Amino acid sequence: MSLIFFPPPIQQINSEITHQAGVDLYVLRLDLMHPWVNGNKWFKLKYNLLEAREKNFTTLLTFGGAYSNHIYATAAAGNLFGFRTIGVIRGEERLPLNPTLSFAVQQGMQLVYLNREMYRQRNTPALQEYLQQRFGEVFIIPEGGSNFNGVRGCTEIISDAIAFNHICVACGTATTLAGIALSLHEEQKAIAFPVLKNGAFLAQDIESLLTNYLASGLSAPSNWELVCDYHFGGYAKVNNELLLFSQQFTQEHGVPLDYVYTAKMFYGVMDLLKQGFFCKGDRLLLVHTGGLQGNVGMKERSQV
Ligand SMILES: Cc1ncc(COP(=O)(O)O)c(C=O)c1O
Structure with missing residues (x-):
């Protein structure tokens, strides 16, 4: 890749x-x-995309604020490499979408909003379980691509x-x-x-x-x-x-x-x-x- x-x-x-x-x-x-x-985005995403592909996931799910560079890059990378993408966004939906989020949607990303309290739980097993139940088998990348x-x-x-x-x-x-x-x-x-x-x-x-x-x-x-x-x-x-x-x-x-x-x-x-x-x-x-x-x-x- x-x-x-x-x-x-x-x-x-x-x-x-x-x-x-x-x-x-x-x-x-x-x-x-x-x-x-x-920028650093490709480097943080590369091995996440490879692992997702190796494990036969078709959907990536990740987290970010409404102006997140990571959401922007994940939407584009997902599109380039043939993944569906879901962006879990902190806070309420604001319309019209800002340039970052409208780009993400253009790249095919589905946006989902979590209030700030729920968003804070994003790395807990309970919230991740909830997201898996709601969206099916998804490969979860943490906010900012911050993992191994x-x-x-x-x-x-x-x-x-x-x-x-x-x-x-x-x-x-x-x-x-x-x-x-x-x-x-x-x-x-x-x-x-x-x-x-x-x-x-x-x-x-x-x-x-x-x-x-x-x-x-x-x-x-x-x-x-x-x-x-x-x-x-x-x-x-x-x-x-x-x-x-x-x-x-x-x-x-x-x-x-x-x-x-x-x-x-x-x-x-x-x-x-x-x-x-x-x-x-x-x-x-x-x-x-x-x-x-x-x-x-x-x-x-x-x-x-
Ligand atoms: C443009 C830019 N520079 C630097 C950083 C900081 O990177 P890190 O979160 O790995 O410290 C980010 C966040 O990912 C970013 O979007």
Whole structure:
């Protein structure tokens, strides 16, 4: 099963800030891999789709918010690879559908809404049983593709990055970070920028993603670090400084950023460079995890 129509290019960013800091900075453009199933999404979905196919499931069911990149990508990937898809959406139905959900429906996804209280139970056996009863035999992928298969796919993101000593990535569930950390060499380090407020709690989630992934007896890698100061108020919160940064970055370097994830990570890296967080001679790789579809909905939501 392969979707990589465009192998992700690596683009160098030259600016006054990188020059002053004495570092080399590159962007791994996963956003350019495919128009719909791009960024970290393909990596998180790949082994889930393969397992579903191997086990003869014809329907995928997954979860997400109304603007979820994961819902968008699962709908498209399901359509491309011949699965029926069901998207369980948090909250009430709002019509007309926003651009993310109307795309999902165009791709053939059936949408089902759960109120927030029920949605919170999404990973419990009781709710999963209820969904299986309601929809028949469905292959369930957790929200954000955050499971063993998701981590496994993300170990393939950094396939040829030995030339870099810091790999930077935006962080939601930390599945992507876990996969990256598992794939690095000893002298490399992954730096993750949570987009949620008080993201330090993720350290525990990362430990469990790593230990669940490894065979028992193997110790989890500790080559990762969370930088929790660039959430801009929390998930999907933005301010003018972030918007301005994002627009200027795109103008200067031709790299579009999404406001929910990558803009915060790129802002964080540039700010840390100004503060001398990195050493002269460091070679940084920033992983562009996609998510650009969300900017359309964001504009609609907040007049960005
Ligand atoms: C564009 C984008 N970047 C980064 C992330 C964070 O990934 P993870 O949940 O694996 O930490 C997400 C969420 O999946 C995302 O949609």
